[in-house]
Amino acid sequence: xxxxxxxxxxxxxxxxxxxxxxxxxxxxxxxxxxxxxxxxxxxxxxxxxxxxxxxxxxxxxxxxxxxxxxxxxxxxxxxxxxxxxxxxxxxxxxxxxxxxxxxxxxxxxxxxxxxxxxxxxxxxxxxxxxxxxxx
Numbered sequence: 001x002x003x004x005x006x007x008x009x010x011x012x013x014x015x016x017x018x019x020x021x022x023x024x025x026x027x028x029x030x031x032x033x034x035x036x037x038x039x040x041x042x043x044x045x046x047x048x049x050x051x052x053x054x055x056x057x058x059x060x061x062x063x064x065x066x067x068x069x070x071x072x073x074x075x076x077x078x079x080x081x082x083x084x085x086x087x088x089x090x091x092x093x094x095x096x097x098x099x100x101x102x103x104x105x106x107x108x109x110x111x112x113x114x115x116x117x118x119x120x121x122x123x124x125x126x127x128x129x130x131x132x133x134x135x
Contacts, residue, residue, distance in 0.1 A: 071110035
């Protein structure tokens with residue numbers, strides 16, 4: 001009976017730590033992206049989606065959000081060490097959640113961009129970006 005209790009307790013703790021990590025990512029993103037006025041930031045599985053209150057997401061807006069909102073805090077170490085660990089994609093969509101852009105491997109992409117000059121960093125960012133359209 002104690003083995004079952006131990007297993008149950010271990011599982012409950014594991015789920016709690018995952019939820020805390022998820023909550024930490026979301027609360028950090030809410031703080032760092034505040035200037036972009038996101039209407040929603042959600043994490044589902046290992047994917048984060050940010051909804052911006054605009055009909056269209058321009059390339060310039062996407063670049064600014066990724067560079068200034070997502071990556072700069074990583075470069076300046078203003079985020080928890082666990083920030084974006086295990087996140088596969090970071091999607092920025094319009095207010096209708098119909099169109100936007102998806103950045104693959106956001107943590108490693110941001111770290112790599114931090115070692116480059118602005119233009120090569122932008123090229124790298126777009127090489128890891130695909131357009132998003134809802135289905």
